[in-house]
Amino acid sequence: MKKHNFAAGPSILSPYTIKHTAEGILDLDNTGLSVMEISHRSKEFVAIMDETVQLFVELLDIPSGYSVLLLQGGASMQFCMVPYNLLKTKAAYLDTGSWANKAVKEAKLFGEVDVVASSKATTYSYIPRDYSIPGDADYFHITTNNTIYGTEIKEDMDTPMNLVADMSSDIFSRPIDVSKYALIYGGAQKNLAPAGVTFVIVRDDVLGNMERDIPTMLDYRTHIDKGSMFNTPPCVAIYAAMHTLRWYKEQGGVAAMHKFNVEKASILYDEIERNPLFTSNINNVDDRSIMNVTFVMKEAYKEREADFLTFATSRGMSGIKGHRSVGGFRASIYNAMPRSSVEALIGAMQDFEKSL
Numbered sequence: 208m209k210k211h212n213f214a215a216g217p218s219i220l221s222p223y224t225i226k227h228t229a230e231g232i233l234d235l236d237n238t239g240l241s242v243m244e245i246s247h248r249s250k251e252f253v254a255i256m257d258e259t260v261q262l263f264v265e266l267l268d269i270p271s272g273y274s275v276l277l278l279q280g281g282a283s284m285q286f287c288m289v290p291y292n293l294l295k296t297k298a299a300y301l302d303t304g305s306w307a308n309k310a311v312k313e314a315k316l317f318g319e320v321d322v323v324a325s326s327k328a329t330t331y332s333y334i335p336r337d338y339s340i341p342g343d344a345d346y347f348h349i350t351t352n353n354t355i356y357g358t359e360i361k362e363d364m365d366t367p368m369n370l371v372a373d374m375s376s377d378i379f380s381r382p383i384d385v386s387k388y389a390l391i392y393g394g395a396q397k398n399l400a401p402a403g404v405t406f407v408i409v410r411d412d413v414l415g416n417m418e419r420d421i422p423t424m425l426d427y428r429t430h431i432d433k434g435s436m437f438n439t440p441p442c443v444a445i446y447a448a449m450h451t452l453r454w455y456k457e458q459g460g461v462a463a464m465h466k467f468n469v470e471k472a473s474i475l476y477d478e479i480e481r482n483p484l485f486t487s488n489i490n491n492v493d494d495r496s497i498m499n500v501t502f503v504m505k506e507a508y509k510e511r512e513a514d515f516l517t518f519a520t521s522r523g524m525s526g527i528k529g530h531r532s533v534g535g536f537r538a539s540i541y542n543a544m545p546r547s548s549v550e551a552l553i554g555a556m557q558d559f560e561k562s563l
């Protein structure tokens with residue numbers, strides 16, 4: 208039985224991505240070679256890299272003056288690369304989840320960190336809105352989608368200073384105004400490709416102002432100068448990303464993906480509201496993520512959570528167990544998740560309700 212893949216990351220990819228990547232692994236465009244075994248300097252791979260970057264620019268409408276980098280090390284490497292390249296004396300961070308918290312920890316190695324607000328005390332169940340950002344901060348760092356907790360900042364913020372965003376789990380889920388950001392980064396394994404490639408979109412003029420020495424591999428300028436080919440890039444992951452982006456384009460781009468994502472999320476949230484067994488921990492509806500839908504069983508049914516997990520699993524749901532820090536359930540419904548899988552989960556929730 209084909210599973211309904213609700214995993215948080217690595218996570219579902221479109222059948223288009225998987226099929227075309229598999230074909231290129233066997234034989235890349237009739238070259239008689241696998242994409243896994245060709246030189247990253249070959250004209251075939253250079254074309255893959257160029258098209259992938261071009262599709263980033265096209266789909267996200269990235270203005271001139273920005274570079275798109277395809278690196279390694281995951282979003283977690285960006286937690287240190289960002290302050291290494293941008294933090295002179297002080298940075299401001301919004302603490303909306305454990306990924307944000309990990310980013311704070313790394314930034315502290317490079318200077319003063321002002322955590323302007325945190326929702327940690329309520330297990331990150333909301334996005335703080337009431338805070339002020341120190342005017343002398345070198346940048347303000349946010350995590351747009353909190354993969355573990357199911358909260359999301361769904362609009363591009365206006366900030367007077369350089370805005371840096373970890374968009375690991377909601378990139379390409381909605382149109383964004385890139386011009387409002389100095390730097391956007393994320394791991395690929397949620398909405399783009401298998402693990403192994405990390406994207407960075409950086410406004411070139413924020414770089415080059417540091418007094419400290421930056422190790423070559425951790426300096427964004429190295430990768431801008433070499434078109435993400437300073438060293439061997441993760442070729443297969445980039446190849447898969449290219450196919451995902453082709454598929455997004457074919458679907459009508461990020462505006463179409465957004466409409467589709469909002470529909471999927473709203474039918475699932477509606478069922479969580481309607482079904483007397485379940486509830487959301489995220490009280491503010493505006494904060495509810497359209498990518499990771501978290502929910503728990505109401506107090507009266509708490510002891511049935513394990514039963515529901517078994518029931519849903521027997522109906523083909525995979526990866527819906529909530530993160531250990533939150534409990535309950537988490538349905539990650541990234542771009543590639545078909546509406547039919549969300550409907551299958553809703554069906555399981557309804558049938559479980561009837562079975563009690």
Ligand SMILES: *Cc1c(COP(=O)(O)O)cnc(C)c1O
Pocket residue numbers: 216280281282283284306350352353354373374375376393394395397
């Ligand atoms: C998954 C995730 C990360 C960690 O990504 P890695 O590529 O594993 O380092 C960081 N931030 C967010 C928001 C995530 O969802």
